[in-house]
Amino acid sequence: MAPVVPRSGDAIFANVERVNSELFTLTYGAIVRQLLTDLEEVEEVNKQLDQMGYNIGIRLIDEFLAKSNVTRCVDFRETAEVIAKVGFKMFLGVTASVTNWDAEGTCCSLILDDNPLVDFVELPDTCQGLYYCNILSGVVRGALEMVSMKTEITWIRDMLRGDDAFELQVKLLKQVPEEYPYKDDE
């Protein structure tokens, strides 16, 4: 059988079923509003969004792997590029750029210039401290955890808070490959 070639983000995005982006934006907005009503505390809402994102991420990763045919990434640099160029494109329709690598190559930033979640959104004064797009940080964290990478994801820049772009810092804490209990008795 011919080796399967990884597909580009554009190619996959063109082939998957898509939904009206306004429906997507409105649905997400409704979720955030409801969480704010139910939980009242902005910090709680941030946590819930992250948890929801995590639950999405752990399922999304298999679809990503199945549809994109990516092979195992050689290092974390490749992982970040794949997330930014293929992953984001496939699921959000926008690509991100990867910058701000640290010396060890374990920490970088994903910059989103365009973010469909925040179309038409303005944060009121009562919601200062809310990370509106926190679901995204959960999604990336959940997805990477299922491929044995424990990460810490934080928002560095947020356009809804007045910054000029969305910057998501992805920090690789450790690789945790599956442990098999087949060690010889010592």
Add this chain to the structure above:
Amino acid sequence: MAAIYSLYIINKSGGLIFYKDYGLAGRMDTNDSLRLASLWHSMHAISQQLSPISGCSGIELLEADTFDLHCFQSLTGTKFFVVSEPGTQHMEHLLKHIYELYTDYVLKNPFYEMEMPIRCELFDINLSQAIQKDRVAYLGR
């Protein structure tokens, strides 16, 4: 004449989450199928350790006198394997397709609990269609 005898899906801890029998011998006893799945999980893991080449991702094909066993492991650790007639072609392709059906009809079902046995009707229906198509393709040769 069925080219595929059975299909198994194992979660990352080695537990059997799906088993479908297509052969003429009838469905295996549940306990036996669980045992077989965890046995395969162990063998697959051991093969990675035994490999003289580092970075081995485990057994992909096991050829025996009366059957072939094709195995596909996703990067998330879920294993899909089929027991088929010796010499059956294109099983890797079928396994990849089943992986896609799994990501669509199992993982996207919000009521499906991760790592638990699969009880998703849509998955069963689409899987049957995929297997039927494959059988027809085989008979056509």
